[in-house]
Amino acid sequence: MEEFSLSGKSILVTGASSGIGRKAAVLISRAGGLVFITGRNAKRLDETFQQLHHPMEALRNMSIVADLTNESEMDTLIDHLPTLHGIVHCAGIVGPLPAKFITQADINRMFGVNYHVPVNLTGKLLRKKLLADGASILFMSSIATKNPYFGGALYSGSKAALEAYSKTLALELVSKGIRSNCILAGLVDTPMIEHISEKNMQEEALNRYLKRYPLGIGRPEDVANTILFFLSDASKWITGTSLIMGGE
Numbered sequence: 436m437e438e439f440s441l442s443g444k445s446i447l448v449t450g451a452s453s454g455i456g457r458k459a460a461v462l463i464s465r466a467g468g469l470v471f472i473t474g475r476n477a478k479r480l481d482e483t484f485q486q487l488h489h490p491m492e493a494l495r496n497m498s499i500v501a502d503l504t505n506e507s508e509m510d511t512l513i514d515h516l517p518t519l520h521g522i523v524h525c526a527g528i529v530g531p532l533p534a535k536f537i538t539q540a541d542i543n544r545m546f547g548v549n550y551h552v553p554v555n556l557t558g559k560l561l562r563k564k565l566l567a568d569g570a571s572i573l574f575m576s577s578i579a580t581k582n583p584y585f586g587g588a589l590y591s592g593s594k595a596a597l598e599a600y601s602k603t604l605a606l607e608l609v610s611k612g613i614r615s616n617c618i619l620a621g622l623v624d625t626p627m628i629e630h631i632s633e634k635n636m637q638e639e640a641l642n643r644y645l646k647r648y649p650l651g652i653g654r655p656e657d658v659a660n661t662i663l664f665f666l667s668d669a670s671k672w673i674t675g676t677s678l679i680m681g682g683e
């Protein structure tokens with residue numbers, strides 16, 4: 436089905452050195468898209484690059500190492516990009532911290548990666564006219580914005596802010612047919628959730644936590660397949676949404 440193909444589309448994936456971003460990059464390339472991947476860890480980013488399908492065209496997949504909280508590294512990344520048909524903002528961090536211990540430094544760190552990076556990167560790409568009409572922008576939020584968890588105030592706050600940004604962006608870009616959507620994923624089995632395990636949690640607490648996910652814990656491909664749909668023309672009538680995946 437042609438509407439689901441990503442053939443001829445150039446897509447930027449941040450956070451592609453791990454987890455959901457890695458799987459999204461691999462599946463986008465298999466669906467015919469050209470992928471521009473970025474992450475901080477050069478070795479793991481290269482592992483993702485090796486898994487991509489590399490087509491014969493002159494313009495090929497590209498891998499660019501960057502810490503996106505560093506403005507000049509973000510600018511260098513942008514210098515390598517062609518006109519894009521999609522952005523998948525997967526770079527993100529988590530870090531449980533009870534509200535009474537939150538300091539300004541913690542706020543800066545969490546919002547720096549989870550909010551400032553996608554907002555700043557999107558703005559720069561728009562000002563440089565690097566987004567094609569009809570492009571699709573995806574932000575990774577979390578079900579935690581709907582269902583609070585102990586120690587999640589900063590993480591949930593940064594993701595809720597991102598959702599609000601995405602909805603406003605959808606409104607502002609609708610005249611160009613550029614779409615903006617959020618995925619609110621439940622628990623997905625990636626390096627990000629390593630702290631949630633039998634090793635680190637008491638069995639009863641772990642079981643109670645897992646009950647919040649009636650379909651079980653997600654796999655990176657569960658989210659990546661949805662990302663593919665949002666990037667494709669099959670979803671061209673959807674913008675300004677926040678899709679909940681996997682949780683109650």
Ligand SMILES: NC(=O)c1ccc[n+]([C@@H]2O[C@H](COP(=O)([O-])OP(=O)(O)OC[C@H]3O[C@@H](n4cnc5c(N)ncnc54)[C@H](OP(=O)(O)O)[C@@H]3O)[C@@H](O)[C@H]2O)c1
Pocket residue numbers: 449450451452453454455456473474475476477479501502503504524525526527528529548575576577578619620621622623624625626627628
């Ligand atoms: N896993 C879940 O249960 C879950 C649920 C809901 C939403 N999400 C969201 O989905 C997204 C992907 O999560 P994941 O589980 O795939 O996480 P992950 O495996 O920990 O990957 C996070 C990615 O973000 C990159 N990153 C972090 N800080 C960065 C920075 N300063 N500059 C550039 N890149 C940076 C990491 O790069 P390096 O590794 O190279 O440093 C890595 O590629 C995140 O936004 C997360 O909040 C995850």
